[in-house]
Amino acid sequence: MYNSPTLSLKIGIIVLISTWLSVVSFANEQGRVRKEALLLDSTLLGKQLSLKYCQSCHLYPEPVLLDKKTWVNSVLPNMALRLGIRETGKDPYKDFPLEEAKAMKALNVYPEIALLTEKEWKAIVAFYEKEAPFEPMAQQNLLPIVNQLPQFRATPITLSDKPIPKTTLLKFNPASSLLYVGDAQKELFVVDSTFKVKALWNIESAATDIDFPKNESPRLLTIGEFNPSEQKLGELFVLDTIPHPLHIASLPRPIQFAVADLNLDGKEDVVICGFGNNAGKLAWYDDFDPSKEHILKALPGARKVEIRDFNHDKKPDIMVLMAQAYEEVTIYYNQGKDNFKEKKVLQFPPVYGVSYFELVDFNKDGFLDMLLTTGDNWDYSSIKKNYHGIRLYLNDGRDNFKEAWFYPLYGTSKAVARDFDNDGDMDIAAISFYVDLGQPEQGFVYLSNEGGLNFKPHTTPEAATGKWLTMEAADFDQDGDVDIVLGSYFQTVGEFTQLIFKGIDTFPQLLVLKNNLK
Numbered sequence: 001m002y003n004s005p006t007l008s009l010k011i012g013i014i015v016l017i018s019t020w021l022s023v024v025s026f027a028n029e030q031g032r033v034r035k036e037a038l039l040l041d042s043t044l045l046g047k048q049l050s051l052k053y054c055q056s057c058h059l060y061p062e063p064v065l066l067d068k069k070t071w072v073n074s075v076l077p078n079m080a081l082r083l084g085i086r087e088t089g090k091d092p093y094k095d096f097p098l099e100e101a102k103a104m105k106a107l108n109v110y111p112e113i114a115l116l117t118e119k120e121w122k123a124i125v126a127f128y129e130k131e132a133p134f135e136p137m138a139q140q141n142l143l144p145i146v147n148q149l150p151q152f153r154a155t156p157i158t159l160s161d162k163p164i165p166k167t168t169l170l171k172f173n174p175a176s177s178l179l180y181v182g183d184a185q186k187e188l189f190v191v192d193s194t195f196k197v198k199a200l201w202n203i204e205s206a207a208t209d210i211d212f213p214k215n216e217s218p219r220l221l222t223i224g225e226f227n228p229s230e231q232k233l234g235e236l237f238v239l240d241t242i243p244h245p246l247h248i249a250s251l252p253r254p255i256q257f258a259v260a261d262l263n264l265d266g267k268e269d270v271v272i273c274g275f276g277n278n279a280g281k282l283a284w285y286d287d288f289d290p291s292k293e294h295i296l297k298a299l300p301g302a303r304k305v306e307i308r309d310f311n312h313d314k315k316p317d318i319m320v321l322m323a324q325a326y327e328e329v330t331i332y333y334n335q336g337k338d339n340f341k342e343k344k345v346l347q348f349p350p351v352y353g354v355s356y357f358e359l360v361d362f363n364k365d366g367f368l369d370m371l372l373t374t375g376d377n378w379d380y381s382s383i384k385k386n387y388h389g390i391r392l393y394l395n396d397g398r399d400n401f402k403e404a405w406f407y408p409l410y411g412t413s414k415a416v417a418r419d420f421d422n423d424g425d426m427d428i429a430a431i432s433f434y435v436d437l438g439q440p441e442q443g444f445v446y447l448s449n450e451g452g453l454n455f456k457p458h459t460t461p462e463a464a465t466g467k468w469l470t471m472e473a474a475d476f477d478q479d480g481d482v483d484i485v486l487g488s489y490f491q492t493v494g495e496f497t498q499l500i501f502k503g504i505d506t507f508p509q510l511l512v513l514k515n516n517l518k
Contacts (some may be wrong), residue, residue: 005043045123054079066381087115128253143455156512157512168469169470170472193470195474203220214325217238222254257301262307270288294411299324329347357371358416370401375389375410375434388408422481429447431444431445463486466491470489488508
């Protein structure tokens with residue numbers, strides 16, 4: 001047998017095609033490998049650059065903390081402006097009022113000169129877009145919330161004739177049994193234990209804090225501009241009908257203050273949280289004298305202070321919660337002679353939105369533990385976040401705090417620990433200002449302590465009638481148990497109308513939860 005020319009030609013063609021396919025396949029594989037290598041190199045470059053630039057001011061935000069869309073369409077574009085990356089000819093200040101734009105330019109919020117190249121920035125964006133999840137991470141281990149609260153009787157209260165409540169302050173004075181209610185519509189109500197108005201003050205701006213010196217008139221803190229602003233219009237003054245010499249003005253959106261004799265000279269001093277916006281400060285004033293200012297931190301975001309002798313050296317120290325991207329809890333240990341030494345005890349990525357803390361000896365070991373909330377959700381990433389909620393940190397006795405318990409709650413703005421049922425352990429009441437309006441009743445959650453850091457969550461249908469920005473817990477009716485008052489604040493008409501569409505037609509300023517234990 002022998003091969004014919006035709007058969008030989010066919011075999012040759014098959015061999016040639018096979019060889020060509022092998023070459024193409026090899027080339028494609030080589031191309032794929034090169035592309036994967038380039039992508040890997042680009043991802044590594046993006047990660048390296050993000051580590052350099054995205055933690056220059058705050059704790060590093062891992063891509064998993066937000067979804068791809070939120071990173072690419074909202075958070076990263078704002079970050080680009082703050083690094084000097086902008087479209088040619090586009091003014092990043094054009095949408096701000098003239099005075100705000102002027103103040104922001106003076107602060108160099110959006111630099112004229114870029115801190116990195118366009119190529120480097122694109123590598124960072126590509127890294128976050130590749131590594132971030134498609135959808136926000138869901139909260140885990142959610143306990144069913146019982147939508148009834150038999151221990152408390154809910155009563156809606158309206159003090160003002162304004163149609164939309166904007167409560168910014170709730171503070172109870174146990175000495176006089178009076179509750180002070182601040183409204184952003186420039187009103188301050190004083191109500192008695194039956195929630196009848198005893199006095200009404202017209203004030204220049206929203207009240208954010210107040211204290212009650214013994215045998216003296218209250219001292220009131222007002223924010224100036226409630227919405228994010230660089231204007232320094234906040235004030236601390238004595239609430240009196242006659243002018244009083246105490247007046248600290250030109251404060252950057254102050255939201256809380258605390259009083260103690262910090263320098264042990266026999267006179268009270270005051271620490272003020274100037275939250276600000278892009279600029280702010282944490283400062284203390286010797287003898288309430290504005291000319292004797294001591295700045296502890298020249299940054300925005302100071303949200304709450306507690307003054308205690310943390311290291312037991314008989315000198316008052318200062319613990320502060322910092323928000324506005326810095327997201328940390330810091331202790332300033334009093335060294336004497338107006339000097340303080342800083343220690344960071346907790347720190348979080350900027351998207352956590354720390355919102356409140358209080359100190360309480362939760363496990364009864366003689367050391368102050370920390371109840372802390374994360375949930376501020378007003379800025380560039382207003383999505384549901386699985387790390388929002390309430391955390392308990394136990395103190396090891398040396399001011400090192402370790403997380404012992406976490407309860408997930410979207411948009412948490414405040415939590416307080418009290419023995420509401422008088423059984424000897426701490427229960428928790430919490431509010432969520434950034435609640436999912438699809439389930440508005442979960443803007444308030446009561447956590448009954450079942451022992452062993454196990455809690456049973458409750459809410460009440462009446463909690464659906466408001467957006468709870470403020471909360472106070474005290475024995476308002478003086479019957480031996482702790483009651484709760486919630487203060488509602490609607491920022492936009494849209495929030496208001498969403499509840500109307502759900503069939504809610506009453507919007508009280510306050511919701512009083514009277515404890516029925518007694």
